[in-house]
Amino acid sequence: MKGKRKGKVVVLHLAARYPFAGVIWQLIHHLLALRQIGFDVYYIEDHRSYVYDPTIESGTGDPSRNLKVLNGVLERYGFGDRWAFLDSAKEEYVGMSRARCMELFRDADMVVNLCGSTEPREEHERNRCLVYLETDPGVMQLELARKIPTTVAFAKAHKLFFTYCYNIGAPDCLLPSGGVKWHPTRPPVNLDEWHPGIGAAEPRAFTTVGTWQNNGNDMVIAGETYYWSKHLNFRKALEVAARANQPIEIATNLSGGPDYERAIAGGFTITPVVPMSLDIDAYREYISGSRGEFTVAKDIYVRPRTGWFSDRTVCYLAAGRPVVTQRTGFEKFIPTGVGLMGFDTPDEAVDAIKQINADYFRHARAAREIAVEYFDAVKLLDEIAVAAGI
Structure with a gap:
């Protein structure tokens, strides 16, 4: 890497939905690295799904416990005012305002859909470079190869595709490419x-x-x-x-x-x-x-x-x-x-x-x-x- 990069990057993920340490570390490794590279980095979680509460081992419409955990981690690493969560039950954004989130989607140089956590909507597709970063390969490739309409539409919303299926395209790999140009990558650690x-x-x-x-x-x-x-x-x-x-x-x-x-x-x-x-x-x-x-x-x-x-x-x-x-x-x-x-x-x-x-x-x-x-x-x-x- 030569010098520092510039621009805004938004990461989409599911750290509040599944507030396990391994999931949160996955997010933190990406946020910290993007900031170290030089980017102005933000986290938005707006998948519209209920969250999982591990203390009751069930899904819930109340994300408050999970958000408290996540906010504590994000504040610790300097992202306390750079995150938002869409509470789908109330149709309200927690953290950054809805207007700020829409502005970031529009103006960011890149939005990273980490884990494919978010079904792209108009505000996401408005971005110049929506990146699909796949950590669990398999289903996406097969459904694309079979031309499942919802999966094809999901893929079309993205500009670039990265996958942990590092062997994709090789003769010994059974997963098809599904008509997508995949960029193999590996899990990052800070x-x-x-x-x-x-x-x-x-x-x-x-x-x-x-x-x-x-x-x-x-x-x-x-x-x-x-x-x-x-x-x-x-x-x-x-x-x-x-x-x-x-x-x-x-x-x-x-x-x-x-x-x-x-x-x-x-x-x-x-x-x-x-x-x-x-x-x-x-x-x-x-x-x-x-x-x-x-x-x-x-x-x-x-x-x-x-x-x-x-x-x-x-x-x-x-x-x-x-x-x-x-x-x-x-x-x-x-x-x-x-x-x-x-x-x-x-x-x-x-x-x-x-x-x-x-x-x-x-x-x-x-x-x-x-x-x-x-x-x-x-x-x-x-x-x-x-x-x-x-």
């Missing part, structure tokens, strides 16, 4: 927020964080079903902890049943994901205090060879914590073998953990180096700015 060495020098347990089983968004390609959940792949690896003689903890919402019993019998520890996952500092401390991450990926990313990579995993890497994760095709683009270990089988996972434990500090240093080289938010968001011509 390196200043994740410092190597926080917590114990050589922590005891590998960990991961996430929902055990997701429902919906399964895909059918050439008659084969690919599942939008990673519990199916975790089931294949529930003896890895015992076989590697390595404590592994999963912070998740699994509290009983056959999967739980198998995980415990296989040497895993299961811990509640809430309340840790509702606080960005507790979430960061949990990751930074881990020995590393052991995880699998959703079936829809693995078998179709998408090249997808996790925005949670990049936080482990940035914190200098080695990662053992299931291959999705990302290994074609990101070096593995030191700091980042890919696996296809439980045997490979066990071997990867043993390799890390045999020379832990070498792998820890390499993890941070991979984050710096491949996932630096400033580099990745600047690439988007270049493509947008701003």
Whole structure:
């Protein structure tokens, strides 16, 4: 990046709708990097959906609790007067005024529809460069290929398309392009927020964080079903902890049943994901205090060879914590073998953990180096700015 860029950028997202630490960090990594690049940055959340209240485990028309959490984070990072939320129940904007939001949509040099969180309306389409930034590839590509009218209309509203399906267009990737010119990208992490060495020098347990089983968004390609959940792949690896003689903890919402019993019998520890996952500092401390991450990926990313990579995993890497994760095709683009270990089988996972434990500090240093080289938010968001011509 040569010098500072100029102009206004608006980010659309769903951090109030789903106020989990991982979701909020995803937003913060983008906001901070865009500001570091030199842009005048704003956050607007106007998807018109009810929010999820994790304290009652249900959707609600009252966003006040979630907005209090989000406002505290945004104020902390200097965006306290630069955000707005459309309360769809009251048809009122919280934070910046409706008039200010409309002005920003009209005048911004770029509006980033992060996660495709917002169905574009006239005010969004008015912008000169509405960017679709996809973090969960699969459904969009298939529906475009099948010419689903609502998806085609959604796509037409955007000027540029970015995706974490880094392998799209390659012969071994099963996802179609759907007639769209995709720009592959990776999940960004703000390196200043994740410092190597926080917590114990050589922590005891590998960990991961996430929902055990997701429902919906399964895909059918050439008659084969690919599942939008990673519990199916975790089931294949529930003896890895015992076989590697390595404590592994999963912070998740699994509290009983056959999967739980198998995980415990296989040497895993299961811990509640809430309340840790509702606080960005507790979430960061949990990751930074881990020995590393052991995880699998959703079936829809693995078998179709998408090249997808996790925005949670990049936080482990940035914190200098080695990662053992299931291959999705990302290994074609990101070096593995030191700091980042890919696996296809439980045997490979066990071997990867043993390799890390045999020379832990070498792998820890390499993890941070991979984050710096491949996932630096400033580099990745600047690439988007270049493509947008701003």
